[in-house]
Amino acid sequence: MTEMLQQPYTGPSAWTRPQMEADRSWIYTLSPAEVAEIRAAVSAALAAGKPLESISRADFPLASLAGRLAELGEELENGRGFEMWRGLPVEDWSLEERSIAYWGLGQYLGDAVVQNARGELFGHVRDTTAGADPQTNANTRFYHTNRAAPFHVDGADIVGLMCVRTARAGGASLVVSSTSIYNALLRDHPDMIPLLYEPLWFDHRGEHNAVTGKPYWVTSICGWTNGKLSMMYLRNFIESAQRYDGAPPLTGRHRKLLELIDHYAESPELCLSMEFLPGDIQWLNNHMTLHSRTEFLDWDEDERRRWLMRLWLNRRERNRYTDTYGYYGIAPDAR
Known part of the structure; x- marks a missing residue:
């Protein structure tokens, strides 16, 4: 029988919006000395002459900042589950320098994993689809549009988003504690909890994964293992997987559960909004956590258009989720 958490989850990851607005210690502003150290590490990596994806932690030396990055890793793993870093001088750097700086910092948190069927380890979040709607085209990805994104997770332990340029208007980042969503469901709709642990089909949405060899994968929304709770929530992936022959049909209870998760994710009680500034990560x-984004209006000029860089990272050590989810949310028995 699947192990289930049947009491409220406690700990720093079960936060609410008012708590985070009252205590903004989740914003970490880099000091001038730390920025200087990152600049020196970028220069060292450039001098080594390696391709970006071959640059290792050893090629990006951070004698002082390494300790703070270890603290960040601990905060992500056992704390509130998110943090905003502020102050990278992205406007001073070339594309290569920005990429190396971001990649090098990520090397202190985990190993980069591919983000799509093209095998990209380093992603870019920009509107490139001229208004395509992912809700009606199952193979369109939200990060290539200007549309508001639904609340979701990405396919790795950690996702990092670095802001290079902001939109003309909109594009706020929304973050919510998935453990707090679980607690709200347990409080208000305890009959829904077992459904969170039942297997569902998730659509790869045109990016068929070599791990499964199929256009979908099978896992549950929640896992409870090693005393830790994890949520794999991708509503549009769950719904679009219904297009495949043999997909177990979503019942009325399933659809109610998805509506409730979205309701709590969007609620003033839980949903934290934050604006990106150039140089934020x-x-x-x-x-x-689940994350989302509001719709945005972009600039007309290409050189001003909204641009985020993205990393997906898996922790190097065997982490607390290994027995629940593997890469891209694929349960171990589906590998």
């Missing part, structure tokens, strides 16, 4: 633990 948002780090999120995908097992403990």
Whole structure:
């Protein structure tokens, strides 16, 4: 029988919006000395002459900042599950320098994993689809549009988003504690909890994964293992998987559960909104948080258009989720 958490989850990851607005210690502003150290590490990596994806932690030396990055890793793993870093001088750097700086910092948190069927380890979040709607086209991805994104997780332990340029208007980042959503469901709709642990089909949405060899994978929304709770929530992936022959049909209770998760994710009680500034990096633990984005209006000029860089990282050590979810949310028995 699947093990289930049947009492409220406690700990720093079960936060609410008012708590985070009252205590903004989740914003970490880099000091001038730390920025200087990152600049020196970028220069060292450039001098080594390696391709970006071959640059290791050893190629990006951070004698002082390494300790703070270890603290960040601990905060993501056992704390609130997210943090915003502020102050990278992205406007002073070339594309290569920005990429190396971001990649090098990520090397202190985990190993980069591919983000799509093209095998990209380093992603870019920009509107490139001229208004395509992912809700009506199952193979369109939200990060290539200007549309508001539904609350979701990404396919790795950690997702990092670094802001290079902001939109003309909109594009706020929304973050919510998935453990707090679980607690709200347990409080208000305890009959729904067992449904969170039942297997569902998730659509790869045109990016068929070599791990499964199929256009979908099977896992549950929640896992409870090693005393830790994890949530894998991708409503549009769950719903679009219904297009495949043999997919177990979503029942009325399933659809009610999805509506309730979205309701709590969007609620003033839980939903935290944050604006990106150029040089910000948002780090999120995908097992403990859901994230989203509001719709945005972009600039007409290409050189001003909204641009985020993205990393997906898996922790190097055997982490607390290994027995629940593997890469891209695939349960171990589905590998």
